[in-house]
Amino acid sequence: MSTTFPDGFLWGAATSAYQTEGSLTADGRGRSVWDDFTARPGAVEGGGDGSIACDSYRRWADDVQLVADLHLGAYRFSVGWSRVLPTGRGPVEQRGLDHYERLVDALLERGATPVVTLNHWDMPSELMRDGGWAGRSTVDAFGEYASAVADRLADRVTWWITQNEPWIVSLLGYQLGLHAPGVADLDAAFRAAHHVLLGHGRAADVLHAASGRAQVGAALSLFPCDPATDAPEDRAAAWGSDGYVNRWYLDALLGQGYPADMRAHWERALGHGVDDVVREGDEPAIAGRSDFVGVNYYTRRVVAAAPVGPDRAFPWRVVTATDDNPRSDEGWEIVPDALRDLLVRIEREYGVPSMVTENGGVFGDGPTHDGRVHDVRRTELLLGHLRAVHHAIGAGARVLGYLHWSLLDNFEWALGYRPRFGLVHVDYPTGRRTVKDSGLLYAEIARTGTLPDRLPAITPFG
Numbered sequence: 241m242s243t244t245f246p247d248g249f250l251w252g253a254a255t256s257a258y259q260t261e262g263s264l265t266a267d268g269r270g271r272s273v274w275d276d277f278t279a280r281p282g283a284v285e286g287g288g289d290g291s292i293a294c295d296s297y298r299r300w301a302d303d304v305q306l307v308a309d310l311h312l313g314a315y316r317f318s319v320g321w322s323r324v325l326p327t328g329r330g331p332v333e334q335r336g337l338d339h340y341e342r343l344v345d346a347l348l349e350r351g352a353t354p355v356v357t358l359n360h361w362d363m364p365s366e367l368m369r370d371g372g373w374a375g376r377s378t379v380d381a382f383g384e385y386a387s388a389v390a391d392r393l394a395d396r397v398t399w400w401i402t403q404n405e406p407w408i409v410s411l412l413g414y415q416l417g418l419h420a421p422g423v424a425d426l427d428a429a430f431r432a433a434h435h436v437l438l439g440h441g442r443a444a445d446v447l448h449a450a451s452g453r454a455q456v457g458a459a460l461s462l463f464p465c466d467p468a469t470d471a472p473e474d475r476a477a478a479w480g481s482d483g484y485v486n487r488w489y490l491d492a493l494l495g496q497g498y499p500a501d502m503r504a505h506w507e508r509a510l511g512h513g514v515d516d517v518v519r520e521g522d523e524p525a526i527a528g529r530s531d532f533v534g535v536n537y538y539t540r541r542v543v544a545a546a547p548v549g550p551d552r553a554f555p556w557r558v559v560t561a562t563d564d565n566p567r568s569d570e571g572w573e574i575v576p577d578a579l580r581d582l583l584v585r586i587e588r589e590y591g592v593p594s595m596v597t598e599n600g601g602v603f604g605d606g607p608t609h610d611g612r613v614h615d616v617r618r619t620e621l622l623l624g625h626l627r628a629v630h631h632a633i634g635a636g637a638r639v640l641g642y643l644h645w646s647l648l649d650n651f652e653w654a655l656g657y658r659p660r661f662g663l664v665h666v667d668y669p670t671g672r673r674t675v676k677d678s679g680l681l682y683a684e685i686a687r688t689g690t691l692p693d694r695l696p697a698i699t700p701f702g
């Protein structure tokens with residue numbers, strides 16, 4: 241079978257504002273919840289923050305050059321919410337929008353399609369007065385923000401991601417308190433998840449109204465859930481976990497409303513009705529507004545039945561897979577076939593096109609004596625997942641593109657700067673960028689639209 245991808249397939253890479261930009265006070269930017277969270281002692285491994293990161297706010301032209309050097313047809317980045325609405329509501333900071341307009345124009349000049357994320361977690365701090373995403377009024381604030389961005393960019397941007405990883409926002413930000421805003425409260429987590437989805441609906445309406453060309457989706461962190469054993473209780477646990485992580489979001493966005501089985505799990509865990517939060521008209525305001533679904537895929541979950549208790553809201557737990565799959569340096573199991581099945585499932589069960597908006601892994605390789613970064617394991621991960629995408633397309637899934645996470649090594653949230661996800665190595669003290677071997681190979685794949693049969697010899701540009 242040929243491993244050539246369809247014409248028009250978007251080959252790209254992704255980043256986000258807080259993780260790469262630095263320059264946290266430039267051009268009138270306001271404080272974001274991540275500025276507050278990183279200031280908490282012990283919140284971030286190594287005590288890092290986003291104040292410099294990859295310095296991309298100043299080096300944006302270098303990053304666009306990298307996109308061009310890598311022959312990428314698409315670049316996903318996020319608009320810094322607090323650069324546009326420094327206090328969450330009210331005056332729009334045009335200097336922030338000027339920056340993103342320059343970036344978009346430079347990408348378009350190089351033939352690269354911008355894929356613009358509105359919320360990649362850096363909410364203006366002021367919105368915490370109303371509880372952040374746990375407060376319903378944040379949906380209105382997000383609508384205002386979407387309008388401000390659309391006013392400047394909708395005439396030239398087609399591809400939009402409203403929300404990045406609603407489940408992770410809810411879980412890490414509001415249930416476990418491991419990400420900004422550092423809230424640990426199940427009720428707040430439930431509300432946050434719902435309001436993030438309502439925010440998607442609101443922003444999608446704004447973007448569709450602003451341009452008839454707009455293609456709008458949310459990027460979901462999807463984790464295929466496999467039972468630890470064939471026992472019926474483990475199978476039920478895997479299905480429950482799938483409801484919690486995947487179906488809650490897919491079903492709500494793609495037209496079926498929140499799934500009944502997971503509603504029951506939430507009601508037991510919360511001790512009150514889902515409909516105390518989900519008002520009449522909310523589900524229709526979320527559904528039917530997605531032109532595609534963004535798939536952020538890294539690994540699967542292997543799930544076993546477990547009793548609920550003070551530390552366990554739902555009757556399952558994630559266990560270590562016993563299969564002999566390779567793992568990234570962060571210990572994440574590498575399972576490309578699960579991506580293939582996921583993409584096929586989205587087509588069959590939801591009938592919607594998908595885009596791989598993130599995929600990648602942590603590999604700590606840095607420059608060696610020859611000045612190059614021989615990250616063989618990232619290269620293998622990349623090829624394995626691209627083959628999986630190709631198989632999914634062959635099985636009928638409409639996969640619009642593949643955006644590797646990430647273009648650059650960057651600030652990995654609570655894990656600081658230790659995990660490296662980039663196709664391009666960043667030397668943080670100097671900001672120097674070095675394209676890794678994985679990036680060199682990806683450039684050739686993006687240029688030709690074809691996968692090599694085996695790992696080829698990799699030569700630097702020039």
Ligand code: IFM
Nearest residue numbers: 256259405536598645652
């Ligand atoms: O770095 C993150 C990104 O911000 C959201 N998706 C997962 C990535 C790797 O953890």
